[in-house]
Amino acid sequence: MNLLQILKIKQIFVFLLISYLFLDGFSSLAQKRTYTVVLDAGHGGKDPGKVGYKKYKEKDIALEIVLEVGKRLLKEKDVKVIYTRKKDVFVDLFERGRIANKAHADLFVSVHCNAHNSQAAGSETWVLGLHANKRNFEVAKAENEVILLEENYQEKYRGFDPNSPESVIGLTLEQEENLDKSISLASAVQNNFKGSLKRVDRGVKQAGFIVLHQTYMPSILVETGFLTNKREGAYLNSKKGKLEMASSISKAIINYVNGLKMNTVVTIEAPKIVEMKSRTSSNKEEVLFKIQIASGKSKISTASYNFKGLKEVKRVKVGSYYKYYLGETNSYSKAKKYLISAKKKGYTSAFIAAFRGGEKISLSEAIK
Numbered sequence: 001m002n003l004l005q006i007l008k009i010k011q012i013f014v015f016l017l018i019s020y021l022f023l024d025g026f027s028s029l030a031q032k033r034t035y036t037v038v039l040d041a042g043h044g045g046k047d048p049g050k051v052g053y054k055k056y057k058e059k060d061i062a063l064e065i066v067l068e069v070g071k072r073l074l075k076e077k078d079v080k081v082i083y084t085r086k087k088d089v090f091v092d093l094f095e096r097g098r099i100a101n102k103a104h105a106d107l108f109v110s111v112h113c114n115a116h117n118s119q120a121a122g123s124e125t126w127v128l129g130l131h132a133n134k135r136n137f138e139v140a141k142a143e144n145e146v147i148l149l150e151e152n153y154q155e156k157y158r159g160f161d162p163n164s165p166e167s168v169i170g171l172t173l174e175q176e177e178n179l180d181k182s183i184s185l186a187s188a189v190q191n192n193f194k195g196s197l198k199r200v201d202r203g204v205k206q207a208g209f210i211v212l213h214q215t216y217m218p219s220i221l222v223e224t225g226f227l228t229n230k231r232e233g234a235y236l237n238s239k240k241g242k243l244e245m246a247s248s249i250s251k252a253i254i255n256y257v258n259g260l261k262m263n264t265v266v267t268i269e270a271p272k273i274v275e276m277k278s279r280t281s282s283n284k285e286e287v288l289f290k291i292q293i294a295s296g297k298s299k300i301s302t303a304s305y306n307f308k309g310l311k312e313v314k315r316v317k318v319g320s321y322y323k324y325y326l327g328e329t330n331s332y333s334k335a336k337k338y339l340i341s342a343k344k345k346g347y348t349s350a351f352i353a354a355f356r357g358g359e360k361i362s363l364s365e366a367i368k
Contacts, residue, residue, distance in 0.1 A: 034078055034079070035078060035260060035261075036079075036081075036103050036104065036105040037080070037081055037082070037107045037253060037257075038083075038105045038107070038215075039069055039111070040084040040085075040109065041062040041065075041066040041083070041084065041111055042058060042062045042111060042113075043059040043112075044085050044089050045059075045091075047059065047090055049112065050113050050228075051115070052115055052227025053228060053230050053234065054233065056113075056233050058113040058115075061113055061224070061227070061242065062224075063085070063086075063088065064242050065245050065246050066083065066111050066246075067086065068247075068250075069109075069249050069250045069253070070083060072246065072250035076254060076257070084099050084100075096110070100215045100216075100219075105215075105217050106217060106218075106257070106260065107185070107253065107257075108215045108219035109220055109249065109253065110220070111222050111249070112223050112224070113223065113227050113236060114223045114224075114225060114228075115227050116226055116228055119228070119230070120229060121225065121226050121229045122200030123190065123199045123200065123202060123222070124203055124204070125187075125190050125205075125223070126186070126204075126206065126207055126220065126222075127182040127204065127205075128182070178216075178218045184256070185220055185253070185256045187204055188252035188255055189222055189248065189249055190203060190204055191252075192248035192252050193245075197248055216348060222249060225245075285356065285357070286330060286356065287356050287361075288354070289327075289328075289330070289331070289338075289352055289353070289354055289355075289366065290314075290326070291325060291326040291335065291342050291351070291352055292350060292351055292353045293307065293310070293313070293325070293350045294307075294324040295321055295322065295324065296321065296322060297321055297322070298322065299322050302314060302315050302324070307345075308345040308346060310326055310341070310342065310345055312327050312328075313325065313326055325353070326338055326342050326350070332352075332366070335352050338352075339352055
């Protein structure tokens with residue numbers, strides 16, 4: 001074999017090696033990411049939830065529906081399922097949210113059953129938001145009161161009062177950025193109930209559910225129907241009813257995940273806004289640092305119980321939005337301490353904002 005032949009063989013080998021590495025790398029990049037869905041069966045253990053016609057228990061029906069939803073989702077190769085409970089045990093609302101957050105889930109779905117002192121019927125799906133009326137507040141209040149069964153609930157929920165409308169309003173701020181995605185999924189669930197199952201459609205609604213507030217991703221709470229309605233209670237307790245409800249919920253979730261893959265889930269673009277003054281200073285060159293912990297269209301009191309016990313919170317109106325800042329200092333090191341405090345309280349997306357003469361400037365410019 002002469003030198004020319006050896007060189008050609010080497011060239012071919014190098015070409016094949018590079019091609020293999022490129023294609024292998026491309027294949028890895030092209031691999032679909034895994035989408036994590038946390039499924040939460042409402043109530044459980046010492047908390048039976050709603051008890052309806054013929055003593056049907058919400059905790060049992062919700063669990064069976066959730067397990068069936070999970071079984072169907074696991075057939076999708078790029079979907080990972082995590083349950084907050086897989087058996088009849090009591091799980092704190094705080095813990096349910098922690099499970100989802102720790103898993104960096106893409107979606108949180110909580111399943112429940114309804115009850116009323118009449119023969120009310122129908123399915124409804126809830127997202128976190130301001131209670132638009134007294135009825136919505138009462139629904140959220142009934143679900144939230146389960147925290148009173150938890151040990152050390154005062155510490156876990158930092159002064160939250162399930163009987164206080166103002167406390168409930170304070171829950172909505174952190175989840176507002178996920179609201180559009182939550183509504184998109186909630187609408188899909190309701191459309192399936194109405195279209196495929198011919199259930200009475202009670203619509204998509206908003207209220208301050210703690211279990212939704214505790215999560216940092218798009219989240220919905222499904223009220224599958226009324227156990228106190230004779231026909232609906234019997235339907236939900238039947239094998240057929242549970243399978244059909246699970247099918248409708250899982251199809252909506254799969255469509256939602258497919259939308260994420262194609263980047264077609266509707267999102268609301270943040271408006272371009274100009275920061276307004278919150279403090280005047282005699283020194284126009286003075287740099288002030290604040291910690292932005294929340295923003296949204298909701299105007300709420302800056303009392304500490306609305307912000308997980310944090311004091312020194314100020315509200316500034318910016319266009320049609322309100323921004324909520326923790327602290328105000330000209331010391332960057334002190335600002336970092338404020339930031340640590342905010343994150344310890346659960347405001348994981350909090351950040352340091354800098355201002356000079358009342359105008360917002362970049363953090364790098366402020367530090368200089």
